[in-house]
Amino acid sequence: MAFQKNFLWGGAVAAHQVEGGWNQGGKGISITDVMTAGTHTIPRKITDGVLEGEYYPNHEGINFYARYKEDIKLFAEMGFKCFRTSIAWTRIFPKGDENEPNEEGLQFYDDLFDELQKYGIEPVVTLSHFEMPYHLVKEYGGWRNRKLIDFFVRFSEVVMNRYKDKVKYWMTFNEINNQTIISNPIYAFTNSGVIYDEEEDKLEVMYQAVHHELVASAKVVKLGHNINPDFKIGCMVAALPNYPYTCNPNDVMKAFEADQEQLMFTDVHVRGHYPQRTLNIWKKNNFSIEITKEDKEILQEGTVDFIGCSYYLTNTLTADEDVERTGSDLAGGGDAVNNPYLKVSDWGWTIDPIGFRYYLNMMYSRYELPIFVVENGFGATDRVEEDGNIEDQNRIDYLASHIIEMKKAVEEDGVEVLGYTTWGCIDPISFTTGEMKKRYGFIYVDRENDGSGSLKRMKKKSFNWYKNVIATNGEEI
């Protein structure tokens, strides 16, 4: 059997993409509450506060806030061993800089975790998944400000203490490496609550914000282990492996450098210090990144227990300026070129199951730490037939081909994988586009891009398929 007996099969969402109830239970305004809906050709807007006349799809989400019991029942029916979600910071600290938490918000997650426990489903919790309080953006400039470290540590301490007997698996910052794509403002905003000034050096600001997050993450790892030594606390990165377009050494070097840029994040999370290459880049560019002696110490002391990752796609790069750039900064980066060996989704994301095995190997051979695949999935439109059936065979094909490659990584290559949670196990609001029609779920939600629909839940064909994958512990795919 490839997968260990207690392999954590399940599904993943983030609070802001499903909960809704944006102003209920004492919740404050979060950064995604000021992001409008877009498409993969029309960018989401970041508005200056919540404005009249604008449409904000995350305000209602799929109303998981009110319907979580019904949804968890369906997850249990599929046999989920675990369920990954995030705690909306704004439910606990509505503005982020208060001293006392909001009891109603804490109670909501108590009830949610109890409901999971009822079915023996292990919660997997992300502390920061693109949903920091908007007040921290307006008042402090987001993570460019060192004060954010204390606010985040306070929030984490409160929730880790409160749920210390209910939650064992934690992750600090979701896809912390997205912000390396500085050409699209949504990444700096959703990762760090940063809005760049035109005159400033964006890269320098990005690295400073990242440094504050890495320090905060390390502090939380250390703190969490004190709160409960059984906690398993991980980082979370977006897998963005890069291929050279040709065997021209210039292409190879370009892909290698792009990989190193991404690996910097896990280098610090896992090894506890910055790679020399990053320090050289800062020096070469005259960046003055404030790093104290205490920061260096905490980075060493707060290294992670596992690597959480999302895997969707691979990028192909060339140094040759004459090759047409077909990539998009909503799909891994605008500098990417077409990979003739790969198909792409309707949203332009490459479909590359072997790249998944490649990435798992790359990470495991570098760090020798367990990997938790906390996102993988296929964003596509679904059609509800007249008889109510939803034949999402393309989603089954995508997931099956990826699970097969993950199995090879485990069985043949010896990679230690803790679990696998598909992204958007119930259709969520898309992060990059704010759309509803880019669906990921085994469970269909009756809601359209404009917010219309009954929010009724319906099982897709993939529902029973995944149920069987879990029941056979990945033997039947």
Ligand code: BG6
């Ligand atoms: C990851 C995020 O980037 O990919 C999720 O962690 C996101 O929040 C997912 O939803 C898929 O992206 P999208 O844009 O298709 O929703």
